[in-house]
Amino acid sequence: MVRDFFSVSGVRAAEGIDVGSGPNLYPALAMLPLCETVTLYEYSDSNIEWLHGQKEHYSRPWDAFWDVLAGDPLYEAVPDPRDELRRRARIVQGSVFELPEARWDIGTMFFVAESLSSDKDEFRAALDSFLRCLKPGAPFAAAFMENSTGYAVGDTAFPAVAIETKDVAQCLGSAASSIHIDRIAMDDKPLREGYSGMILAWGRIMERGKD
Numbered sequence: 001m002v003r004d005f006f007s008v009s010g011v012r013a014a015e016g017i018d019v020g021s022g023p024n025l026y027p028a029l030a031m032l033p034l035c036e037t038v039t040l041y042e043y044s045d046s047n048i049e050w051l052h053g054q055k056e057h058y059s060r061p062w063d064a065f066w067d068v069l070a071g072d073p074l075y076e077a078v079p080d081p082r083d084e085l086r087r088r089a090r091i092v093q094g095s096v097f098e099l100p101e102a103r104w105d106i107g108t109m110f111f112v113a114e115s116l117s118s119d120k121d122e123f124r125a126a127l128d129s130f131l132r133c134l135k136p137g138a139p140f141a142a143a144f145m146e147n148s149t150g151y152a153v154g155d156t157a158f159p160a161v162a163i164e165t166k167d168v169a170q171c172l173g174s175a176a177s178s179i180h181i182d183r184i185a186m187d188d189k190p191l192r193e194g195y196s197g198m199i200l201a202w203g204r205i206m207e208r209g210k211d
């Protein structure tokens with residue numbers, strides 16, 4: 001869905017940003033043919049280190065993701081995505097709350113705003129900050145765990161805010177237009193306990209101060 005939206009967006013030679021990349025390259029790969037640079041913006045030291053390693057030569061599991069993207073001719077035309085990611089990616093460490101305003105032409109943020117705190121106001125602030133870092137007219141895609149109760153990695157508990165489609169719609173409503181929100185049900189095959197599905201949203205940033 002993200003590929004199909006980006007591929008007809010008309011954006012080319014753009015500056016893109018993926019916020020909270022973590023150990024995930026497919027949002028960046030989804031922007032690759034449209035971008036001269038893709039900023040991988042991440043908070044944690046260990047993920048920054050991982051991203052530096054992957055930028056040099058991303059590992060083979062990502063080929064399966066590229067194969068899905070390459071079902072669209074714009075992506076298929078990229079001769080060597082590994083080489084292009086190495087050339088175009090910029091890795092920057094920072095917090096979503098410190099992003100500059102109206103800086104990037106296209107953006108993605110996957111599973112970050114609802115997954116960094118258990119406070120709904122922080123969810124809204126993080127999503128607002130992501131939307132504000134994009135220029136008016138910029139296409140974006142964002143994904144969220146629905147009704148997440150957080151998750152554990154080893155002995156460490158990671159927080160989450162239990163959000164639903166209406167929370168995403170409410171936040172996007174004041175900043176974006178042409179909004180699409182899709183709920184991806186995971187009822188029969190959940191990735192883990194403690195959430196009820198995934199939410200994918202895409203649209204374009206509105207001119208500031210307009211409805």
Ligand SMILES: C[S@@+](CC[C@H](N)C(=O)[O-])C[C@H]1O[C@@H](n2cnc3c(N)ncnc32)[C@H](O)[C@@H]1O
Nearest residue numbers: 020021022024043044095096110111112115116
């Ligand atoms: C659940 S992971 C999602 C990672 C990746 N986007 C994905 O789709 O798999 C949440 C990510 O947000 C990052 N993060 C946490 N707090 C952040 C902050 N204040 N600013 C930017 N990223 C943050 C974490 O380090 C982690 O990489």
